[in-house]
Structures are given as C-alpha cells and as structure tokens.
Amino acid sequence: MPVTLHWFLTTAGDGRHVVGGFHGASGRAVSGGFREPDIDYLAQVARAADHLGFTGALTPTGTWCEDAWLTTAALIRDTRRLKFLVAFRPGVISPTLAAQMAATYQRISRGRLLLNVVTGGDSLEMQRFGDWLDHDQRYSRTAEFLQVVRGAWSGTPFDFTGEHYRVAGATVAGGIDPVPDIYFGGSSDPALDVAARHADVYLTWGETPQQVKEKIDEVAQRAAAVGRTLRFGIRLHSISRDTSAEAWAEAQRFLDAVDPAAVAKAQEQLRASQSVGQQRMLALNGGSRDDLEIYPNLWAGVGLVRGGAGTALVGSHEEVADRIEEYHALGIDEFIFSGYPNLEEAYWFGEGVRPILAKRGVLNESGSVPSGP
Numbered sequence: 001m002p003v004t005l006h007w008f009l010t011t012a013g014d015g016r017h018v019v020g021g022f023h024g025a026s027g028r029a030v031s032g033g034f035r036e037p038d039i040d041y042l043a044q045v046a047r048a049a050d051h052l053g054f055t056g057a058l059t060p061t062g063t064w065c066e067d068a069w070l071t072t073a074a075l076i077r078d079t080r081r082l083k084f085l086v087a088f089r090p091g092v093i094s095p096t097l098a099a100q101m102a103a104t105y106q107r108i109s110r111g112r113l114l115l116n117v118v119t120g121g122d123s124l125e126m127q128r129f130g131d132w133l134d135h136d137q138r139y140s141r142t143a144e145f146l147q148v149v150r151g152a153w154s155g156t157p158f159d160f161t162g163e164h165y166r167v168a169g170a171t172v173a174g175g176i177d178p179v180p181d182i183y184f185g186g187s188s189d190p191a192l193d194v195a196a197r198h199a200d201v202y203l204t205w206g207e208t209p210q211q212v213k214e215k216i217d218e219v220a221q222r223a224a225a226v227g228r229t230l231r232f233g234i235r236l237h238s239i240s241r242d243t244s245a246e247a248w249a250e251a252q253r254f255l256d257a258v259d260p261a262a263v264a265k266a267q268e269q270l271r272a273s274q275s276v277g278q279q280r281m282l283a284l285n286g287g288s289r290d291d292l293e294i295y296p297n298l299w300a301g302v303g304l305v306r307g308g309a310g311t312a313l314v315g316s317h318e319e320v321a322d323r324i325e326e327y328h329a330l331g332i333d334e335f336i337f338s339g340y341p342n343l344e345e346a347y348w349f350g351e352g353v354r355p356i357l358a359k360r361g362v363l364n365e366s367g368s369v370p371s372g373p
Helices: 039-051 068-078 095-109 123-128 135-153 189-198 209-225 244-257 260-271 276-285 317-330 342-352 354-360
Strands: 004-008 056-059 083-088 113-117 158-161 166-170 182-185 201-205 231-235 237-241 293-295 312-316 334-336
Touching: 004 039, 004 342, 039 056, 039 068, 039 342, 056 068, 068 083, 068 095, 083 095, 095 113, 095 135, 095 166, 113 135, 135 158, 135 166, 135 189, 182 189, 189 209, 201 209, 201 276, 201 334, 209 231, 209 317, 237 244, 237 317, 237 342, 244 312, 260 276, 312 317, 317 342, 317 354, 342 354
Parallel strands: 004 056, 004 334, 056 083, 083 113, 113 182, 182 201, 201 231, 231 334, 237 312
Antiparallel strands: 158 166
16 A cells, blocks of 8 residues: 655644644744744645645644634635544544534535544543543543444434443434544553554554554554454654755754753653653653654654654655655555644655655555545
8 A cells, every 4th residue: 555645734833943832842932933823824834735745634632722623624725635634532522413523524625534533641631621531431432432423424323322422313414425534543552442443544653663563563453353454654743854964953953942941841741641652752752852863763852842743754855755665664554744844844845755755656646545444
C-alpha cells in the first residue's frame, strides 16, 4: 500500500518557535512570531495543504484550541479536495448526535470527513467537561460509543444497551456516504484493545522504529484475533531543508529559544498526565536538552515543552524521505506532519520531500485515503 501524507491545522496557534498551547509554554510567552489561530491564517494553511497535494489535515481537540468541527466546516469552501481529520472526544457528545453530525458533514463537504476519536488522557481537562470517569472507564465508554456510531450509520435503526449508553432506534436521516474512516490512538492496554476492535486506522506518536513496530504488531495481533485488519499511521513534526546542516541548525534555533524554566514547568505538567502515550513521549527526551537525536533524524526536542506528539523528523529532504520509507516498511501507511511555522513548513515538506517519495514510487498520488483495511 502506498504512503498517504496528511498535514495539520494548528488551531491553538503556531509561530517561528516551538510552542505548546496545551501542556507547557504558551506561544504567547515566546517573544515575537506567534500566530493566532484566526480563520484567515488557518485558511492559508488549509489551502497550502490542498495545493501541495496532502490528502488530509488533522485538527486537534481540547480546551486549548478551537473546536475542530466548527473550524473545519468553515474551511470547506476554502479548499477543493483536502479531507479534514476532525478530532473529538466521545465523552462530551452523544454517539447518535456524532453520527448525525458526520453524515451532515459528508453531505456538505462532498465526502471530505475523516474522524479522529480521542478518548483523553488528562483527567483535569476531562473534568472541565463534566467527565469524571477514570482512565480505563473512558476507554470502555469509547468502545460503546463507536458501536453506537457504526450502528447508527448501518441504515437500520440500531438498539444498544451497555454500561455507558442505552439507545433505541439510533439512525441518521439520509444515511452517510461515504462512511468516514475512524482514526484512533493510545498506548495503554485498553486503548490497544479498542483500536483493534473498532478503528480503521491506528495512530501512534513518533517513537523509534523498533518501538513503533512492537506497538503496531501488538494491535495487528489483537485485531486478527477478532477477525479484523487495520491500517497504521504515525504523527510527527518535520524540519526538512535542502541540506542536513540547515535542518539541524533550525532544530538548534528552536532549542536555543526555549527558556529552561519553561521546560521545567512543562515537564512537571506532562508527568501528571494519565496518558501512557504521553509518558512514552517523556521517556524519549528525559527532560534534558542533551542527546535529543534518539534515532537517526528523529529529534525529541519538541516534547520538551509540548504535549502530544513530541518528535520531529529532522534532516535533508532525502533523509526525511528515507525515514518515512523506513517506517513504511514496518507497516506505517499514513503520516501526519506539522511544523513551525506550520504554513512555511508545509511548503518545505511539500516541495522538498513529497517529490522524492513520488519519484521513488511509494506515494499515494490519488489524493484520497485508501479504502478498506
């Protein structure tokens, strides 16, 4: 299966420095260069991703960013074929309503919706929404949520009684066409089980190839045990330049601009997270500015001040393409990238790395997400 490339919409803002709108230093605290996530800037990024041939754009969820459903719906008319990978939390919305919203979105966008279901690993943030379930209970609820959503999409009124949901006759008027793929991530045991049973694409953050291989093999085995197969994707940042030296100089510029006090504060906040994936990201950088190239061209510096995806591919366009091919050989077919600033980095990657992958014959040139597992 060829490589599918996605970009990212920075709905918490971005700029010329590594910023963290969720855990860690706010971009506004970095002098100069911060870009507010207003609709005009986001439209520039979305149009660039569309123009450069990315298949989709992930839009995050949380109290630290703009709402993904509303923001991406506003960008539909600014783009032609770009799909929107909308992240949302199942604990704060009815599954039948989510199914209806997705169906409406598919009609008004002419089929450009993908869904990223985010269970949530930060109890403090979940409590802001009135969600007081513990970690494992949240994943149990997600499993039921996805059963109801798929049931409502089935074309037949769907009844369900579980621990967290009870619905009768769940359905969506007018059906849904196409049914959007469900992307799902998580590193805990309950998360891997939900992914194996309910996701179309399992997403991991950018760990070393060996760690990624172990994780996706585990999910694949669990899926096979219940008669399913999945696709696999990875979320990374990118610093790609004409030469390796230029790329690493840019990474060093990011590092030099980060206040040590901001790093210490961010690391303290991140250690409090219940997310197993977040703790795995922390283990990659160790809270230190030293030895951040944890694998050739894989840099863990972003995770010093930013929650979530904390690693970047850094190097020449050829080197970044090499690493993408290495992950692809392990079974990763979908790649979600972003950069700082997000608009300019889309062009560095889109004009530098993408043509190399196309020349090597590994790129999905159709501009669409592969259908089926």
